[in-house]
Amino acid sequence: MRPTANTLARLENMATIYALFVVRAWFLFEAEHDLPKSPLWESRATCAELLAIKVATRFAQHDTPKIDQYDRAAAHLKLVTALTKSWDPLSGASATALAEIKRAVGDEDEMAQPACALDVRGLVVRRQGLPADPSRISPGGYY
DSSP: OHHHHHHHTTOOOHHHHHHHHHHHHHHHHHHOGGGGHHHHHHHHHOOOOHHHHHHHHHHOOOSSSSOOHHHHHHHHHHHHHHHOBBBBBTTTOOOOOOOOHHHHOOOOSOOOOOOOHHHHHHHHHTTSSSSGGGGGSSSOOOO
């Protein structure tokens, strides 16, 4: 997993984190609908999430050992931007693809709502019945 994480981090593309969380959501969807292969889909989802976390931590790191507070702040700002920048999943899609998606979805309001990496991660967490906000979890583990 480390070589893949390093390769993805070297790209320095903020959309990578978003894409990994979208892939994770797809794997969890498949795990719910393909019960015989559910453990395989769940392990793939976990792998995608771990890759997203590893790539995200690379955004918060600075390569030089001696950095001042401004370089550290810039690295953290890059991480926050990577996690909160909105992405449109249908951006760049052809007119044919958009028409097919519109026909399949049926509701134009449901189409192409931009979301950030944290939104995609939160949707999956809420779908599993867990709070998207970890602060809502009580010390006993219930919310």
